[in-house]
Amino acid sequence: MRLRLVPQETNYDFFRWRKTTFGASMVAMVLSLVVWLSVGLNFGIDFQGGTTIRTESTQAVDVGAYRAALQPLNLGDVSITEVFDPSFGADENVAMVRIQAQDGEESVTAETVNAVEAALQQVDPSITFPSVESVGPKVSGELVQAAVLAVAAALVAIMFYIWLRFEWQFSIGAVVALFHDVLLTIGLFSLFQIRFDLATIAALLTIVGYSINDTVVIFDRVRENLIKYKKKPLQEVMNLSVNETLSRTVMTSGTTLIALIALLVLGGDVIRGFVFAITWGIVVGTYSSVYVAKNIVLMLGTKRDWSKPDEGAGTNFGTPNA
Template sequence: MLKIIPDGFFFDFLSKAKAAGSVSLLVVLASVAIVAFMGLNYGIDFKGGTDMILKFEKPLDSDTVRAAAAEAGFPDANVQEFGSSGTQFLVQTSAIAIVDQAKIESLRPELAKVGTLKNLVWSDENPERMDLTFDGEVSNEAISAALAPLVGPVEVEIDTTGAEKRQIVRFEDLQSKVTEGFAKALPDTFNPVGGIERLETVGPRVGKQLRDSGVLSLVVALFLILAYIAFRFDLRYAPGAVLALAHDVAISVGVFSLIQMEITLPTIAALLTVVGYSLNDTIVVFDRIREALADRGENEIEYTINQAISDTLSRTIMTSLTTLVAVGAIFVFGAGLIKDFAFALIVGIIVGTYSSVFVASPAMLFMHRYLATRRELKARTESVA
């Protein structure tokens, strides 16, 4: 079997634990500070907006599609090539409808010109509808004429089901706006029939729920791992494993914040994958430590742990390098969300390989000494009593 570390290799890893721990603490604190001051660049999944995949009849570049998106009414659009043909693009925008809260507020003065507006109801959960109540009679045609210059054609109908008469305004749907906008901006390359391959909209409230669920999934995973390690090994090992995983996630998120990488659902999936990968690495080391402790004889526990880490070092490095080669290929040749997913894995694998040696193992030694001290104190107390 190929080994990059020769048999009989030994290194005193624990003698470097204080230095490594100081570095880890500084990097984690720096990551927390970066996230606090720079924030996270949440994607459409978490802040709300629209994802669409557009197909063109001729190859284009991203700048051309971005300019067409701005002309169509989406100046904030983020455009990425989707696939390698040059005819498909992923377009992301914060718009979930042709109107938003700011646009709705700008409609009030125009509506006030046609009658005394008593109430206006609009919600981002149903952004294509607005309910109006006037003090007195106002015709549907007058409302349509007042709104058309600002939001385009609208449909107005009277609702008499409630205690008070109200008029319902229905705006043009977002897909129609996209179709019309790109057909006008790129008439030779965009086919209104079939040009939109996918269009998905996430409202701000749903995005917040997804964001909270993503954070909860990471927290639950760490607690379940704590329970599993405590059951699989014993209490000495569990805190070290969770500390290493929290260390990996904190640093990874700090890197994402530093480079302002978009945080999406695939990013959360990558972090959970990193948690699983790092845990696997840590369990291999812990399993060897447990075997060595059971047969250490007169050896000091520090020597035994160092020997166990040295014995598994070849496997740890080979596994990480093999995985990095595969993920690196995805990062180099991939695009869009899959590229971000691969980058998250690369960061996590590097940090996870380090933490299984320099974070989890020293923490296990600390817990061993702490529990041994407690047992001694308890024994002394009982003997005195």
């Protein structure tokens, strides 16, 4: 007896509120862009340049005392944040001390790091420093460029692949859905000021790959059903295709989320931003595969007979049923 999270045959009307869901997605994209441009991202040390010192102590973290101890060093912009994690014990008190790259220096010098550690030990003799990460401003600038190019190249390559495999309407739908996923993730990171670093870029690329996989699976079924049901309206074919792949979508997304939620709760603060980005991306990517990518194709229309040359793609069913 096989486990089924959804019935073998379903007939949910996914496109009943297609105008509302698509409109909500477009509004969410605009709001994410506004938040990103107005609030900005909380860049990690990878993109900002400088040094991050991780502290650990058996005593409670006193951010004010830490800041007062470092003030005589004249280090410029110093950020001190206490790290909370349910996996920490009662005697594990962790903080992150971020120091900007000093003028004229590629990174914070070892002497400066030693001075910071000595100053903090005056406040709390039990304090230890498990890790120290340094990135120069020149390197961080190159990392920003490389990150933007990596995401852009992935989107262009995917658009070209979908165009070759299906039609240009499908290509546009897939890329708009990917922009939707990436933009909403960035907007969420900006809104809650979650640390944005190279691990987050890796998470964004993972989201792009996962989302396009789900989209292509449904696109394949749409293409098969367009040939099989030549007289059925495009919206009904789309709806049928989503229903037929629903079990696969729920099983794939559900099992992935189980592992991600376990990592989110028990994985520790070091990987929390990365895991949170992928978790959010799985949810929004599954949503966009239906309510963004398929809506775009539904609005643009597509040809019915895939065995014939594409002379008027997008015009045969350019006016789908509402």
